[in-house]
Amino acid sequence: MMLSREIDYFLLVCDYRNIAKAADELGMSQSALTRAIQRLESQLGTTLFVRTSRGVEPTPVGEVLRKHSEHARVAMQDAEHEITQMTAGLRGRVRIGVGQTLARHISQRLLSRLIHDRPGARIQIQVAFSAELFELVEAGALDFAVTGLPDVLPANLLARPLTQIEMCVVVRSGHPLTKIAAPGISDLLPYRSAAPRQDVHARRVAEQILASHGSDLHHVMLESNSWETILETVSSTDLFTLAPWYHDFEQQWAGRLQRIDIPELTRQQTIGLVQRQDAYVSSLAERAMALLISGEWSLPPEQ
Incomplete structure (x- = not known):
């Protein structure tokens, strides 16, 4: 420094x-x-x-x-990274943040291509919920993040939409709700939920909708910063959660989780690439982002 x-x-x-x-x-x-x-x-x-x-x-x-001074410190870190690459001729390091619901997909689709494309690179992956990823990108600790986009981003961040996935209510296979022909929110209210922390956008949206139908914050029985913990718990209990539903996710949890189509809680979630405005971007980070933007990683449509 x-x-x-x-x-x-x-x-x-x-x-x-x-x-x-x-x-x-x-x-x-x-x-x-x-x-x-x-x-x-x-x-x-x-x-x-x-x-x-x-x-x-x-x-x-x-x-x-x-x-x-914090802004200056981040700018100096960017300068040091760029100078190091210029003077030492390094292949580079890229620090990528990935939303928890996308970690498995990114590992299978992006990382294998990037590793093949840049065998001399060093790749660091930080898996977290979107709110934490935004903080890390703002602080200069990540080159960019791939995650769900909220309605409003922090002012010093830029986002490029990549694709959309559907968010819906998810329960265990055989849950009582799966036996109702056309379940509504009133059918959901007797059950409690598993959810990420309160500053996660999807949770805030769901709670606003549930509150307008008579639910309260006590519906959350399990709160976790681990998406795997949330889904494993939902797959073996009568708790429900709001989760992304796309082909890879459905295949991963086949026979264990089912979607419930409740119109008020089923919505499209934009997945995007988030980076800090005016940040230094290494050639390796540019290549990783190019793979994402080109659609080479796109989520396959539901089958």
Whole structure:
């Protein structure tokens, strides 16, 4: 990192909100860290932190410096990655975020092609729900992510739609709901659900719809950050979940999960490629994105 030492110290104090903990992390004395922060404050002619009962908090000016310094840190990381590739002639590294419901599909369709196409590459995959992936892309920890798109993206992210999949209610094979000819939301309400964390877009949409029909937040019995855990649990209990239904998914869970067509809860989900605006993109990341955009990975239609 090529930011000034004082800025690096300042950012660490912002992270910990505590001088003693930040000094511990840096392996320096608390007084030495305090002097470094004071030098920065003297240089800027303002106070950057105020003391609280728990430690310190950035002042309004400190918050402005923190925001711009974080952006500068991400920009410097981009520059370092680009310079390293230019000077060392490396084949490159690509860091790809993948939505949990797409991980198996991406492994089978994209990664095999990319590995064959770029045998000298280093590929890092982060599997998570969309909200976490957006945060990682914003922070510069991922080159791009492939995930479901919400109605509104964070302002500094760009999205390119790739395909659409259908989201619907999913239950175990043989669930009582599968024996109803045309089930509606009223038939669903007696059952509880398994769901990802609350900031996941699909869960928020489903809860709004269920709430308008008399359900409440207590319908969620199991909350997990693991999509595999959610589906395994649904496949062996009477819980339901909202899940993507496409050919690969149907084949994977054949005989264990069934879809339930409830019109209010069946909707199209756009899958897209998300990256940070104005971010440096390596040639390897460009190739990976080109494979996605070209449609070489597209989800097959339902059979």
